[in-house]
Amino acid sequence: MNQIKETINFEGKELSFSTGRYARQADGAVWCSYGGTVLMTTAVASKGDVPEGLDFFPLTVDYIEKFYAAGKYPGGFLKRESQPSIGEKLNARLIDRPLRPLFPSWFKNETQVLSTLLSYDPDCNPKVMAVTCASTVLMLSDIPFEGPVAACNIVKKDGEFIVNPPADPEAKYKLDITMAGNRDSIVMVEGEALEATEEEIMEALIAAHKAIQPLLDIQIALVEKVKPVKRTEVVKVADEKLKSFIFENAKDEIEKALQIAEKLPRYKFVKEVKDKVVKLALEAAANGAGFEKEEDRSLIEKRAKGFFEDVFKTRMRNFITKDGKRIDGRDLTTVRPITIDLAVLPKVHGSAIFTRGETQSLGTVTLGIGHDEQRVDTVTETGSRNFMLHYNFPSFSVGEVGRMRPPGRRELGHGNLAERALKPVLPSREEFPYTVRIVSEIFESNGSSSQATICSGTLALMDAGVPFKKHVAGIAMGLIKEEEDFFILSDILGDEDHLGDMDFKVAGTKDGITAIQMDIKINGLPKEVLERAMLQAKVGRMHIIGEMEKAIGAPRVELNVNAPKLHMMTIETDKIRDLIGTGGKNIRSIVEKTGADIEVEQDGNVKIAADNQEILDEAIKMVKGFTDSVELGKIYEGPVNRIEEYGAFVEVMPGTTGLLHISKISEERVEDVNDYLKIGDVIKVIVTELEFGGKFKLSLKPSDFEKDWVKEAAERKKERNSRPRNDRGGRNDRDRRPPRH
Numbered sequence: 001m002n003q004i005k006e007t008i009n010f011e012g013k014e015l016s017f018s019t020g021r022y023a024r025q026a027d028g029a030v031w032c033s034y035g036g037t038v039l040m041t042t043a044v045a046s047k048g049d050v051p052e053g054l055d056f057f058p059l060t061v062d063y064i065e066k067f068y069a070a071g072k073y074p075g076g077f078l079k080r081e082s083q084p085s086i087g088e089k090l091n092a093r094l095i096d097r098p099l100r101p102l103f104p105s106w107f108k109n110e111t112q113v114l115s116t117l118l119s120y121d122p123d124c125n126p127k128v129m130a131v132t133c134a135s136t137v138l139m140l141s142d143i144p145f146e147g148p149v150a151a152c153n154i155v156k157k158d159g160e161f162i163v164n165p166p167a168d169p170e171a172k173y174k175l176d177i178t179m180a181g182n183r184d185s186i187v188m189v190e191g192e193a194l195e196a197t198e199e200e201i202m203e204a205l206i207a208a209h210k211a212i213q214p215l216l217d218i219q220i221a222l223v224e225k226v227k228p229v230k231r232t233e234v235v236k237v238a239d240e241k242l243k244s245f246i247f248e249n250a251k252d253e254i255e256k257a258l259q260i261a262e263k264l265p266r267y268k269f270v271k272e273v274k275d276k277v278v279k280l281a282l283e284a285a286a287n288g289a290g291f292e293k294e295e296d297r298s299l300i301e302k303r304a305k306g307f308f309e310d311v312f313k314t315r316m317r318n319f320i321t322k323d324g325k326r327i328d329g330r331d332l333t334t335v336r337p338i339t340i341d342l343a344v345l346p347k348v349h350g351s352a353i354f355t356r357g358e359t360q361s362l363g364t365v366t367l368g369i370g371h372d373e374q375r376v377d378t379v380t381e382t383g384s385r386n387f388m389l390h391y392n393f394p395s396f397s398v399g400e401v402g403r404m405r406p407p408g409r410r411e412l413g414h415g416n417l418a419e420r421a422l423k424p425v426l427p428s429r430e431e432f433p434y435t436v437r438i439v440s441e442i443f444e445s446n447g448s449s450s451q452a453t454i455c456s457g458t459l460a461l462m463d464a465g466v467p468f469k470k471h472v473a474g475i476a477m478g479l480i481k482e483e484e485d486f487f488i489l490s491d492i493l494g495d496e497d498h499l500g501d502m503d504f505k506v507a508g509t510k511d512g513i514t515a516i517q518m519d520i521k522i523n524g525l526p527k528e529v530l531e532r533a534m535l536q537a538k539v540g541r542m543h544i545i546g547e548m549e550k551a552i553g554a555p556r557v558e559l560n561v562n563a564p565k566l567h568m569m570t571i572e573t574d575k576i577r578d579l580i581g582t583g584g585k586n587i588r589s590i591v592e593k594t595g596a597d598i599e600v601e602q603d604g605n606v607k608i609a610a611d612n613q614e615i616l617d618e619a620i621k622m623v624k625g626f627t628d629s630v631e632l633g634k635i636y637e638g639p640v641n642r643i644e645e646y647g648a649f650v651e652v653m654p655g656t657t658g659l660l661h662i663s664k665i666s667e668e669r670v671e672d673v674n675d676y677l678k679i680g681d682v683i684k685v686i687v688t689e690l691e692f693g694g695k696f697k698l699s700l701k702p703s704d705f706e707k708d709w710v711k712e713a714a715e716r717k718k719e720r721n722s723r724p725r726n727d728r729g730g731r732n733d734r735d736r737r738p739p740r741h
Helices: 086-102 126-140 198-211 213-226 240-257 263-286 297-321 409-425 449-464 494-499 527-551 573-580 582-594 613-627 702-706 709-722 731-735
Strands: 004-010 013-019 028-034 037-045 059-065 111-119 150-157 160-163 175-181 186-196 338-342 350-356 359-368 374-377 382-385 387-392 435-444 473-482 485-490 502-509 512-520 565-570 597-600 605-610 635-644 647-653 656-661 682-690 696-699
Touching: 004 213, 013 126, 013 213, 028 126, 037 126, 059 086, 059 126, 086 111, 086 126, 086 175, 086 186, 086 409, 086 512, 111 126, 126 150, 126 213, 150 198, 150 213, 160 198, 175 198, 186 198, 186 409, 186 502, 186 527, 198 213, 198 512, 198 527, 240 263, 240 297, 263 297, 297 473, 297 485, 297 494, 338 449, 338 527, 350 449, 350 527, 359 449, 387 409, 387 449, 409 435, 409 449, 409 502, 409 512, 435 449, 449 473, 449 502, 449 527, 473 494, 473 527, 485 527, 502 527, 565 613, 573 582, 573 597, 573 613, 582 597, 582 613, 605 613, 613 647, 635 656, 647 682, 656 682, 682 702, 682 709
Parallel strands: 059 111, 387 435, 656 696
Antiparallel strands: 004 013, 013 028, 028 037, 037 111, 150 160, 150 175, 175 186, 186 512, 338 350, 350 359, 359 435, 374 382, 473 485, 473 502, 502 512, 565 605, 597 605, 635 647, 635 682, 647 656, 682 696
16 A cells, blocks of 8 residues: 655644545545544545536535544434534535635536544644645545645634634633635635724734645645546537527526516516527527537527526626626615514514515524533533524525425524624623523525524524623625626625625624634635725624614613523532432422422532512522521521420421420410420521531520520620630639649
8 A cells, every 4th residue: 555645743733644545445535643633534526427507516525523533422322423413514514615616617526525533632623624634635636626725723812823722612712713725815714703803803814824834735745746637627519609699689688687676576587588598599499590419409408598697697797897786776885774673572582583685584582591501512522502593594585495404504504603793792601691592583585694693683682681792793795806806795695695706704793803704706815805805894784783773772671571580699519418408309399389490500509590580589588498507696487397395396497497495485484385386387486596516496485586696695705705714614624633644
C-alpha cells in the first residue's frame, strides 16, 4: 500500500493528511490526524452518463460522529449510533456550503462526501477541520472540483484572536466565527458575537483567512504528489437555434413578468409564458425548424425549459445591473414594508407575527423550568440547554403541496442561526431562571424567513415579559456580480436569492452584530465587498429595529399571566435529605398536594414553579417547613399529633415536632393534658427553648407569648459570660481541686 502523507504544525498542534492506505475503493479517501482527533473522509461520484436536462447537482454531504471516538456509549436502548444528531446535521450543512459552489456547472453526477469522526480530542475541533478534509479528498479524487478551500474557527477573548480554540462550553467569547476560504477570497462565514462591530467582524475574518493559508498549502502539496486525473466535460454541441428561438419568443414576456411585484401572480404569469414558449418550440421542431434531435420531443422540451430559465435569470440580473430596479420595484437598499401583530395567541406565554413584504413568521414563547431543559449527550457535547429555538417551514408558506415531515437540514440550519442571534441578548440563568423555547411558524415565505424568525422571536419574548435586553433584528443581503462590478441588495427576495450570487445574513442589535452567515455561488468574495455588504446591512437592520420599537419599546413589566410562577431559594445542603424524604416521600407529598413542580440541585438551590401565585406560596411554605430550622421565640401553628402524661407533641412544621410540656399548657395547674387538648387540634405555640440535637420546647401559656425569649436568652448568655471563671460553679469548682500526683 503506497501511503502518501503531508504533515504540518497548525496553531501549535500536529496536523497530517494521508491517502492511499485506507478506503482505497472510494474515489478519494483521506485520513486526517489533528492532535488526538482523527477523521476519515471519503468521496464517491457515480460513473456513466447523466440524464440530460438534470437541473440540479445531486451532492450529499454527511458528517458522522462515533461514540467510541470519545470512549463513550451511545444512549438509549439499542446502545448503538442511529440517526445523526442535530449537531451532526448542522455540521454536514457547514461542510456542504463552501463546497457546493466549487463544482463545475456541467458536472451533475451523483456525489457523496462522508466525514467520520473516529477519535476525539477536545483540544482539536473536528467539526471545522472536516471542511478542510472534505476539500482535500475532492482535490485528490478524480471528481472535478475548483478548490482547494479550507476552514478554521476564530474567537476573540480579552482582545486577542484565537484560532481553533479547545472545546470549552463555559467559555464566553466576544465573537465566535467559522470561516472558509480559498487562496484569495472568503467563500463561507457563520458565527455569533456579543454585539461585535462590523470592524471587529472584518478583523476576525481577515485573521482567519490568513490562518487557513497553511491548510491550502498542504492540499496543494498532496495534489502534486498524487497527481490525480480528473474527469472532464463531455462537450455537447449547444443548440444555438433552439436557444435563440426561446430568447426571441420569451424576452418581451419576461420583461412584463419582472414588472409584477407580488410573487404568486408573477410565478403564475412566468409559468404561462414558459408553457407557451415551450409549446411554440415543439411546434417549430415538428415543422422542421432545424433544432438538434428534433425527433425527441421530450429532449426538446427539457432543453427549451432550461433555456427559458437562462433567459429569465439573465433578464432579471440585467434589470438590476442595467436599470437599477428590482422585481418588486424597490431600489437596491430599501427594506420591504413591515407590519407587526402582538399577543395574537391568548393562551400562549408570548406571541407575535412579524411580516416583511411577503415573508411572515409567527413567533411563540413557552416558559418552563429545569426539567424542561434539553438534555444533550453527544460525542463532543454533554449537558443541558435552557434556550431552544425551533423553526418550521410548512409547504403552504410557498403555495405548494407537501408531506409533513421532520425538520430537514435547511430548517435546522435556519433555526440554529436565529437561536445564535438571540442567545447573546437573553438574560442569564441567574437573572431569569426559566427555560425558554421559541417556535417560529413560517406562514409566508419570499426571502429570508430565518431573519423574520429573529424579529418575531424578539417580539414574542418581549410580549411574554421576558427581560430581554434589546431588540434583535436580522436582514438578508444579496449580490449580483457582473464582470468586476458588484451590486449589493438589501432584504432579498426568494428569486434574488435563487438567481443571485450571494446570501449574506446579518443579525444584531443597535449596538452590534450577534449572528452572521454567508454563502456564495461564485468562487470567492473580495473582503472589501463583504465589508460594504455589512455596512449596508447595518442600515437595514437599524430601520427594522426602528419599526419593531414602534410596536413594543421594551419587555412587558410583568410576565404573561399564563406563564408559570417561579421562585428560587437556597437551603443548607444538609437539609436536602430532609426536603426529599425517605424514598422521596416529602417532596412527592408537596407535589401531590399543591401541583407545583419542584427541582432540587446538589448545591442546595431549589426551584419551585406553579400555575398561579397561590399554589406557589403554598409550595414555598411546605418546602420551608421541611428545611427551615425552628427559631427561638417564634410563634408556630400546627396540629397536636401525640399526647403523653407529661405533655403534648405539636408539629410546628412538616416532619418537625416539639414538646409542649404539661406545665406550659395553661396559666392554671393542669392535671390531665386531655382536658385541654386532643389529637388533631391545630394550635398556636411559641418556642421557649432550643436544646442540643435539634430538640425544642413549646408553650401555650398566654403570658409566654408576651415575653421576648430571644432577648432573654441573649441576656442570660451575657450574664454567664460576665461572671468570673471561679464563680461559675460546677466545673470551675473541679478546676480548683489540687492536681493529682
